[in-house]
Amino acid sequence: MARYVDPLVVGRVIGDVVDLFVPTVSMTVRFGSKHVSNGCDIKPSMAANPPTVQIAGQQSDLYTLVMTDPDAPSPSDPTMREWLHWMMVNMPGGTFPSQGEEVVPYMGPRLPLGIHRYVMVLFRQKSRFPGVTPPATRLNFNTRSFAAHHDLGLPVATVYFNSQKEPATRRR
Known part of the structure; x- marks a missing residue:
């Protein structure tokens, strides 16, 4: 008898980044023509520019999207x-994220070492945010604390991909 195991649990996204939740909104993420599914591999060069994100739901619903790397600077440390x-x-x-407000500009994968997870977490907002102050630094961000501070509750959707440093091209 086969059992389903959630890829967010297997990939330790649940635990390292978010608490256990039940997805309630469909979110599609693409880097160019590459569809992002949990645990897929995306080359840093493919993710150099922001992805296209589409969220199911009504235009009257508002969402917050956070993308983090829980493995910085290396998965072992x-x-x-x-x-x-x-x-x-x-x-x-x-809609696509270009219709939202960018609080922290997109930064693609920058991997010094190892295979990193890049996690995109979607929250449904209770109302329009009049202005969110960007954090003073990108390091040691905490998705759970951010959600609690802004009364976002549990995520409504999450997807993650893996990425690792690409080999340098050899020129003769």
Whole structure:
């Protein structure tokens, strides 16, 4: 008898970044033509620019999207956990993030060592944020604390991908 094991549990996203939750909104993330599914591999060069994100739901629903690296600077010694790579607020449902407000500009994967997880967490806002102050630093961001501070509750969707440093191209 086969049992389903949630890839967010297997990938330790639940535990390291967020608490156990039940997804209630469909979120699609793409880097170019590459669809992001939990645990897939994305090359840093492919993720150099912000992804296209589409959120199911009504345009009257507003969302916050946070992207972090819980493995910074290395998976074996994540002393900078979580490194904040992107934050968008006031994103309407059914749209792309360009229609939201970018609080922290997108930063693609920058991997000194090892395979890193990049986690995108979506929260439903209770109301429009009049202005979210960006954190003073990207390092040691805490998704749970941010959500608690802004009364966001549990996530409504989460997806993560893995990335590792690309080999240098050899030129003759």
